[in-house]
Amino acid sequence: MSFRQIASAHHRENSRFHNGLPDGWNRDRFRQLCVCYAQIRGVSAQCIRTFEIIIDMISPCAFRDPSQEPFCYARQETLIAGRGVTDRTIHNHERELERIGLMERRLGANGARCKRKGLGLSLTPALNLIPEMLEADVQSKAEKKEHDELRGDRSRLCRYVKHSLAVLLLLPCPPESLEDMMEELQSWPRADKLKYLSLDALRSHVQAAHDHWKRIEEYVAKHGEISGEPEACFGSHIQDQIEETILSCNADGESSMSSAKASEPDCSGSGPDGPPNCLESNHPTDTASRKAQKLPRVNNRILYELASPELRMHIDIAGGGDQNSKPSLFAIETGVWSRLSEIGTNVSAWHAAIDRLTIMGAILAGVITDARLSDPRLPSVVNSGGYLRGMVQAEERGELNLISSFMGLLARRAREEEDGLPQDH
Template structure:
């Protein structure tokens, strides 16, 4: 009889779930917190979970015969939380349904460390690998959501510009009024945060379609490059490997991101071609060098991956315009592992056109076997830091890309 009682105890100890190597109790709580909403756990119930787990021994999550357990009564937990015991019962029921806790209590519901009764966390610890995968999915969805919000923001900026020009040249025609009416129905930026990913995807697609329709309408009425489409992004029949600059360029000047993020060729050239003497970055797109670039030539400086996105945008609208390059750059961000916040920071400081060129340059250098970029996101942020110190030189970087392209071909 003694053998039959001892074997189950050893078996129980052998299968006791523990956290993977490198994860401690607090890291486990942070993991659960990151995926709580996906499990249907609200902020209040999660606070109760944190309160209960804080009463456990951290070592129990890693080793020892005992499974982590909270022995506090519901009244004690309620006192710590500053809520009623009824609320704690509701929270515990939700946590049980979500598979985060297991309640083992005495017949009268009492909990005691002496009798081994309480709230146990082994069921959640056993799901750590599942939770890690879920966290990755949640983070991917969060980044996709941020990227779509950024694209919608770009659509809004461009559409406002298109409508302004349409009204100036055509007046409020029936088609312009239709576009205006649909545009007025767009949700505000803050409302986008409350949309599900599926809802936002649908809205962003509709916003892009409306922006393209306005661009097409404006394109039909002009026989000259559009201000909103930037003359340097119009298709051209000139050689895509030829880049000229009407201003002298000192190729010895270098505007580099931090040394820790990249090695090899960096943004080079003198800032005279990029900015006016007062350094106003909003004037960057007005450089003679940029204005002499056609869409075909800028396309030729892009990586193969960026060109795929540009080809998709070209199919949608029949040509490449400024809007095409901005949207393609944003869609390239997740493939490069660049967080949406890096794009937002670049747009906030450099304006959208210059931010797009920074992504194009970063992407092209990542694809260049002669250049070692340890982190595309860090490189892009390095360009933003360079702008803050006045050493960023987008123009020289574009010239450098063109020269390397000429050497390869």
């Protein structure tokens, strides 16, 4: 017998022994872990159902007692149990479960099973695989979280790219590459298709989208400097200024639009009638449905200074990793949501804030929420999601005053600076 054959025989012998379930575990919890692991490995729902039937046919004590082996002697006809599958399907399920390490098939001729002869399906390998399954579960959840965050980044990038392209369209001399920029945006996969991308593919796409946005922003800055437009026209650009009215035109007298509408311009389709250089040609103007929350006039630098050290860290990470006292609005929005998520805010609360308060209002509400949680004068504020939802509900009642909250936070930061205290400590 060769050394390889000896090692193989030794491995098979050891695989028949197990240490039982971890303390506090039962068969149901073990089943849930195995099902989760099988899903991670890409096993079909029918195959997982076969595995669950096999587990249910084994006594619970066999999983806890190391002196026993969890063994299923049921014939294939029993596993079918009126499910509308064939013997061949069950055979393939058993081989698939054995392949991923959840069972060992010890069968006689033609797949015979016999309790007296010890022939059947052993789940001992699954018990010995618990550490690896737990590790795979943790990794899978981390990857899912990253996948969700990347999809959120793509959504924000898409919004900012559309806005920057709308700005370029209004320049007296748009760049020659503008059409290529718009075609690249149109080539992006739809939002509902992103969840089907692998994590690596999504990472690459979001990075490419971010690079595309940065190139467009460079064009906006470059052409803004040489276009002959007054400097004030670009001083309140959405990337640099957050204020109640940031877009205006002089078609037939001045008209304005809230930052809520400016945050999501539409580069496709026809706009309302008006002069071609009027910003309203690229933005909806129907604001009668809901009056936007009045926002303080505050730029990105002030928002960064008001942020807690933890929030600044998230903003810096979203902006590329380096400290920047004047981050982009994309970095601020991404950083605020990352911080709120870190302190326990549900994504539905964040979306509700965006829907009701607009992007700008939600960002400011997020900064205030993060600051209030560390305010020693408000020790009862322990639920960031509840506090943020409370602000949304106050706005629905017409009782929210973000300007007052902003001024209060500004005064608090001034006091902390005078006292020489680090922020939020």
